[in-house]
Amino acid sequence: MSEALFAERTATAGSVPNHATASLAEADRLMTVCNSCRYCEGLCAVFPAMEMRRAFPDGDLNYLANLCHNCGACYWDCQFSPPHEFDVNVPKVLAKVRNDSYAHYVWPGALAGVFARNGLFIALAAAFGVAAFIIGFAAWHDAATLFGTHTGPGAFYRLMPHNTMVALFGAVSLYAVVAIALGIRAFWRDIAAPRAAITDWASIWQAVKDAGSLRYLDGGGVGCMNDDEKPSDARRLYHHLTFYGFMLCFAATSTATLYHYLLGLEAPYPWYDLPVVLGTVGGIGLLIGPAGLLAAKWRREPDLIDETRLGMDVAFIAMLFLTSLTGLLLLVLRATPAMGVMLAVHLGVVFALFLTMPYGKFVHGIYRALALVRYAHERRLESHG
Amino acid sequence: MPSDETSYDVLVIGGGNAALCAAISARREGARVLVLEASDAFWRGGNTRHTRNMRCAHDAATESLSGPYTEEEFFEDLMRVTKGRTDQDLARHMIRESKTMLTWIEEQGVRWQPSLGGTLSLGRTNSFFLGGGRAMLNALYRTAETLGVEIRYEAEVTALEIADGMFLSATVNGETLRAKALVAAAGGFESNIEWLKRYWGEAAENFLIRGTRNNKGTILRLLLDAGVQEVGDPTQCHAVAIDARAPKYDGGIITRLDCVVFGIVVNKHAQRFYDEGEDIWPKRYAIWGRLVAAQPDQIAYIIFDASSLKLFMPSLFPPISASTIEGLAEKLGLEPAALRETVDGFNAAVQPGTFDDKVLDDCRTDGLDPPKTHWARRIEEAPFYAYPVRPGITFTYLGTRVNEEAQILMADGRPSANMFAAGEIMAGNVLGEGYAAGIGMTIGGVFGRIAGREAARTARGNRAQGTIAAKEATDV
Known part of the structure; x- marks a missing residue:
C-alpha cells in the first residue's frame, strides 16, 4: 500500500516537468x-487566459505574469x-516571474544582470548623467556664462547648442527604441503569440483602451487591494497621474520640437505657451503620481511584494519624480543665475532616464500592453469559435 | 444586576455567511451586536470560505443570471433532491424570502458575476460571487465593521447559560458575556471526527473534511443539551468522493474529481463495486462518498485511459500514470494480477455503442456484475491513469429545529424566548437529505437575515410576538 500517496503527501504539482526557474515552476x-x-475568473484577464490552457510552459507563464x-x-x-x-499567492509569484522576464528578454542579453541590482544601476546612471552634463557645461563655458543670467529665445542654447542637444538625445532615444524593440521581439516569440495578433487592429485598439484605463487594476470593479482586503482605487489614480503626466511631458517636448523646426520659435517659451503649459501640467502629475505610488508601495501588504525587486520599482518611480522635479525647478529658476546648473541637472536626469529605459521598470508598460493585445486577440478567437 | 453587564443586545456565535447576515441585519435594526468567531481572521467564516454561489428565486434574467427561476421551480428542485424530506412550509418561506436576498446581499457589498467556467449548468439558477466565497465574506465583514458591529476572533464559546429556553450568557475564554438575544450560526459538527465515529465507527478516521476544521459542533451540542429540539438525521452527511491526496481539512472544491463516469472504480482488492455510469454525473456525484466509505479502508481508485484524460475539468492533483495496467497497480499498491483481471473482465463485457458524454449514451457492459450502464468504453489506450479517492464530508444534517422567524424551538415545541439559529446548524429543517448546489448559502443568508432582525427586535422589546420571557430579558 503506497501510504505516501495519502494523508502525508498533500503537496500539489504543476503541469510541466521542467522550468527555467523556481519561480516559473511555482x-x-x-x-x-x-x-x-x-x-477568481471575474477579477481580471489572467484567470480567463489561464482557463484557455491546461498546461503552463514558461512562455505562457511569462505571458500570464505580464498580463497581471x-x-x-x-x-x-x-x-x-x-x-x-496550498500556499496560493498569485500576485507575489507572478510578480517574481514578471520581474525575471524583463531580464530574460533584455537586449543585449549580457545586460540581464542589471535587473538584479537595478536600484544601484539606475542610481549610478543618474549620477553619471548629471555629473557628465555639469562637467561638460563647466568645461565648455567660463563661470560667467555658466552662472550668468540668460533670458529670451535661445537662452538654453547658449549653454548647449541646439544641434548638440538634438544629436545627443536623438541618439540615446534611438538606442532605447532599438533595444526595447528587440526585447519585444524576444517576448512575442517566447509567448508564442500568433503573427496575426500584431496586425489585428481590433485587438490592438482593445488593448489600448484596457491599458489606458488600467481596466485590470481594479480588483474586478471595486479597486485594488494593496494594504489589506479593503479595496481602494488610489493606485490606479496615482498611476494615471504618472502615466498621463509622463505623456503630457512627452507632448510638451514634441510640441517644442515642432515649434523649433516648423515655426522657428526657440525655447524658452513664455509660461502661457503650449509646450510650457503641457510640461507644467504633466510635470505636476508626474510629481504627485510617483509620490502616491511610492507611498502605496510602502503600505503594501508585505506578503504581496517581490522584495528582491523593490530597488527596481523604487528606482523607476524616483527617476520619474526627479525628471519632473528638475524640469519644474528649471522653469521656476530659468531667469536666475541658477539656470545653467539646473539645466545640466535636468538634462542629466532625462538622459539617464532614456538610457536606462530598456533596463528598468519602464519595460513593464511595454510587455503588459503586448500581453493585453495577445489577450484581446485570444478572446476574439474564442468568442468567434 | 448592573446594567453594564448586559451591554450587548444581540450575541452572534459563528462567523460565516449566516452569522454575518444576522449581525448586519440586527445592527441595521439598531441593535448593539457582538460576533464571536472561533477562528482567527484568516480562517474566519468556516465553510463560507469554500462556497461560490447562492441559489435564489428570481422572476427574470439579470446581468449575471441567464434566465428566470421561479419559486415553484425552486421548490420542485428542493422536493426532488430531498425526496420530500423537508419542512415544506419552512422551505416555501425560505424560497419566497430568497427573492429579496439577491438585492439585499448586494446592498451589503457583495458583488455578482456570471456563472464560472465549467459550471454553465448553474448559470440560470445560481448567483455566483465575484471572487468566490471568501470575497463575499470579506465584503460582509467590511460592511459589518463599518456599521459598528463588534467582532472578536479566536473567541470560542465553551459554555452557554440557558434557563428554561432563555439564553442568559455565553462563556468565552473564561469570560462571561451577556446579551438579550442569541443567534446561533456556528455550523455543524462534520470536523468532529469523534462525533462522526458515533455513527460511522472507525471508518470515520479515514474521512476527509472538505471544509473548515472548526465545525466541531460545540454550540449545537450545548443547545441540544439545554433542551433544544433536534432536527435531521444524525447519521446523514453530505459526502462525495474526493482526491485521497487532499489535506484532512479545508481542501475545498478543488479536490473534487469529475471522472468517475469515464472509467471504472475499484477498491483496494482491485474489485469494482458499483455502476459508474448509472446516471449523469451531477446527479450521482453525491452518492460516491458513501459508496467509498463502505469499502475496506475507505479507499478506492478511479481507473481510466488516455482517451478520457481531457474529457473533464482539470483537477488539483495530477493523475497517477503508468504505461501498463500492471505498472499502474504497482504504483497504487494494488495486486497487479487482480487489477489486470478486473480490467480485462470489464473490457470483454463492453458492448459496441456511440460514446456521448452529454447524454445517457448506449455504451454499456453485458454480463458484468455490477454493470456499467452508460459511457462504458474499453480501457486499453496507454498511458493508463488513476485517481485515488476517499470520502470527503461537506456538512452534517443534524441541527436545531426552528420556525419561520428562525426562532429555536424547544423539545416541547415552544419557541425559545430569545434564541435564534441560522445556517448549517439548522439546515436540517430544509434539507432532510440530498443537496442542490448553492442551497446552503440560501439557508444561511435567508435565515441569518431573519434571525438577526428578530433577535434585534426581541432585544429591543418591540418584537410583535415577543414572549413574556423576552420582555423580562429586555428589562434586566
Whole structure:
C-alpha cells in the first residue's frame, strides 16, 4: 500500500516537468491549482487566459505574469492563500516571474544582470548623467556664462547648442527604441503569440483602451487591494497621474520640437505657451503620481511584494519624480543665475532616464500592453469559435 | 444586576455567511451586536470560505443570471433532491424570502458575476460571487465593521447559560458575556471526527473534511443539551468522493474529481463495486462518498485511459500514470494480477455503442456484475491513469429545529424566548437529505437575515410576538 500517496503527501504539482526557474515552476503549480478552482475568473484577464490552457510552459507563464496588473484582489479573495498549506499567492509569484522576464528578454542579453541590482544601476546612471552634463557645461563655458543670467529665445542654447542637444538625445532615444524593440521581439516569440495578433487592429485598439484605463487594476470593479482586503482605487489614480503626466511631458517636448523646426520659435517659451503649459501640467502629475505610488508601495501588504525587486520599482518611480522635479525647478529658476546648473541637472536626469529605459521598470508598460493585445486577440478567437 | 453587564443586545456565535447576515441585519435594526468567531481572521467564516454561489428565486434574467427561476421551480428542485424530506412550509418561506436576498446581499457589498467556467449548468439558477466565497465574506465583514458591529476572533464559546429556553450568557475564554438575544450560526459538527465515529465507527478516521476544521459542533451540542429540539438525521452527511491526496481539512472544491463516469472504480482488492455510469454525473456525484466509505479502508481508485484524460475539468492533483495496467497497480499498491483481471473482465463485457458524454449514451457492459450502464468504453489506450479517492464530508444534517422567524424551538415545541439559529446548524429543517448546489448559502443568508432582525427586535422589546420571557430579558 503506497501510504505516501495519502494523508502525508498533500503537496500539489504543476503541469510541466521542467522550468527555467523556481519561480516559473511555482507559477505552474499555482496555475494548476487555480485552474481547478476558477473562483477568481471575474477579477481580471489572467484567470480567463489561464482557463484557455491546461498546461503552463514558461512562455505562457511569462505571458500570464505580464498580463497581471498586481492588484492583489485574488490574494485576499483566495481561500487557499497562506497560511493555507496550498500556499496560493498569485500576485507575489507572478510578480517574481514578471520581474525575471524583463531580464530574460533584455537586449543585449549580457545586460540581464542589471535587473538584479537595478536600484544601484539606475542610481549610478543618474549620477553619471548629471555629473557628465555639469562637467561638460563647466568645461565648455567660463563661470560667467555658466552662472550668468540668460533670458529670451535661445537662452538654453547658449549653454548647449541646439544641434548638440538634438544629436545627443536623438541618439540615446534611438538606442532605447532599438533595444526595447528587440526585447519585444524576444517576448512575442517566447509567448508564442500568433503573427496575426500584431496586425489585428481590433485587438490592438482593445488593448489600448484596457491599458489606458488600467481596466485590470481594479480588483474586478471595486479597486485594488494593496494594504489589506479593503479595496481602494488610489493606485490606479496615482498611476494615471504618472502615466498621463509622463505623456503630457512627452507632448510638451514634441510640441517644442515642432515649434523649433516648423515655426522657428526657440525655447524658452513664455509660461502661457503650449509646450510650457503641457510640461507644467504633466510635470505636476508626474510629481504627485510617483509620490502616491511610492507611498502605496510602502503600505503594501508585505506578503504581496517581490522584495528582491523593490530597488527596481523604487528606482523607476524616483527617476520619474526627479525628471519632473528638475524640469519644474528649471522653469521656476530659468531667469536666475541658477539656470545653467539646473539645466545640466535636468538634462542629466532625462538622459539617464532614456538610457536606462530598456533596463528598468519602464519595460513593464511595454510587455503588459503586448500581453493585453495577445489577450484581446485570444478572446476574439474564442468568442468567434 | 448592573446594567453594564448586559451591554450587548444581540450575541452572534459563528462567523460565516449566516452569522454575518444576522449581525448586519440586527445592527441595521439598531441593535448593539457582538460576533464571536472561533477562528482567527484568516480562517474566519468556516465553510463560507469554500462556497461560490447562492441559489435564489428570481422572476427574470439579470446581468449575471441567464434566465428566470421561479419559486415553484425552486421548490420542485428542493422536493426532488430531498425526496420530500423537508419542512415544506419552512422551505416555501425560505424560497419566497430568497427573492429579496439577491438585492439585499448586494446592498451589503457583495458583488455578482456570471456563472464560472465549467459550471454553465448553474448559470440560470445560481448567483455566483465575484471572487468566490471568501470575497463575499470579506465584503460582509467590511460592511459589518463599518456599521459598528463588534467582532472578536479566536473567541470560542465553551459554555452557554440557558434557563428554561432563555439564553442568559455565553462563556468565552473564561469570560462571561451577556446579551438579550442569541443567534446561533456556528455550523455543524462534520470536523468532529469523534462525533462522526458515533455513527460511522472507525471508518470515520479515514474521512476527509472538505471544509473548515472548526465545525466541531460545540454550540449545537450545548443547545441540544439545554433542551433544544433536534432536527435531521444524525447519521446523514453530505459526502462525495474526493482526491485521497487532499489535506484532512479545508481542501475545498478543488479536490473534487469529475471522472468517475469515464472509467471504472475499484477498491483496494482491485474489485469494482458499483455502476459508474448509472446516471449523469451531477446527479450521482453525491452518492460516491458513501459508496467509498463502505469499502475496506475507505479507499478506492478511479481507473481510466488516455482517451478520457481531457474529457473533464482539470483537477488539483495530477493523475497517477503508468504505461501498463500492471505498472499502474504497482504504483497504487494494488495486486497487479487482480487489477489486470478486473480490467480485462470489464473490457470483454463492453458492448459496441456511440460514446456521448452529454447524454445517457448506449455504451454499456453485458454480463458484468455490477454493470456499467452508460459511457462504458474499453480501457486499453496507454498511458493508463488513476485517481485515488476517499470520502470527503461537506456538512452534517443534524441541527436545531426552528420556525419561520428562525426562532429555536424547544423539545416541547415552544419557541425559545430569545434564541435564534441560522445556517448549517439548522439546515436540517430544509434539507432532510440530498443537496442542490448553492442551497446552503440560501439557508444561511435567508435565515441569518431573519434571525438577526428578530433577535434585534426581541432585544429591543418591540418584537410583535415577543414572549413574556423576552420582555423580562429586555428589562434586566
